[in-house]
Amino acid sequence: MEDYFALLNVPRRPAVNEEALKEHFLQLSAAAHPDRFHSAPAVERQQANARYAELNAAYNCLKEPKERLLHLYTLESGAKPADIQRIPPGTMDLFVEVGQTCRDVDGFLAERAKTASPLLKVRLFQQGMDWTDRLNALQQKVNGKRAELLAELETLSAAWENAPPPGAPGRAAALPLERLEQIYRVFSYAARWTAQIQERVVQLAI
Structure with missing residues (x-):
């Protein structure tokens, strides 16, 4: 499983610094943007497209608390939370x-x-x-x-x-x-x- 925290070079933890997350994403995605590889060989273009898509997926995951916690829990436990419908405590x-x-x-x-x-x-x-x-x-x-x-x-x-x-x-x-x-x-x-x-x-x- 891809570690989105490592991919975007941010600490693996429940809370993230949103400004740092966005800054890292913009830097990495700019370097991998498909427009930079329009004249490159087909293999390089495919690799750039794949990395750009992966960076976007990582950013969209980590910027949303629910998706970030699911990703973090899965990374740490090795499995997704059980699919149960109990009401969380305090809600x-x-x-x-x-x-x-x-x-x-x-x-x-x-x-x-x-x-x-x-x-x-x-x-x-x-x-x-x-x-x-x-x-x-x-x-x-x-x-x-x-x-x-x-x-x-x-x-x-x-x-x-x-x-x-x-x-x-x-x-x-x-x-x-x-x-x-x-x-x-x-x-x-x-x-x-x-x-x-x-x-x-x-x-x-x-």
């Missing part, structure tokens, strides 16, 4: 609130779609605005949870800085991989919640 209240709010909005949208009366449409328009405000407030809660986790990743990164080097005995035991997996799952749920919320915000605006 049950938000899980319930997002689910219930989305169901309530779906009910409102169904009622609005059946309404033909102009007077009722005016009343439902205001209700739609209220639902949009509630969804936006809920999105702020999701964003707040993400911000908490990003701050925790900075703290967790100390374990990677102090652990034995990759491949050394005892490295996995020195790393908080269980917590890393939990945080990855919360980011996964947060991405799903954001998609659900934004989908309904768009539907309310139609």
Whole structure:
């Protein structure tokens, strides 16, 4: 498995310096850009295209917390997290609130779609605005949870800085991989919640 951290020359850890990550990516991708090899032999062009694509894949992975944590966990444990649907610790209240709010909005949208009366449409328009405000407030809660986790990743990164080097005995035991997996799952749920919320915000605006 390709180590995207090594490929982009950034420390292998849960948190990354976004500016340094982008700078390294731009430097490496500029050197491998296909336009620099347009007159090179076919083999060199193919190699340049492959490296450029790989650098882009690495950058797109590491810049997103969810994908970065999945990649890091897989590198350190040798396997992807188990495909289970348990609710991560500390997220049950938000899980319930997002689910219930989305169901309530779906009910409102169904009622609005059946309404033909102009007077009722005016009343439902205001209700739609209220639902949009509630969804936006809920999105702020999701964003707040993400911000908490990003701050925790900075703290967790100390374990990677102090652990034995990759491949050394005892490295996995020195790393908080269980917590890393939990945080990855919360980011996964947060991405799903954001998609659900934004989908309904768009539907309310139609």
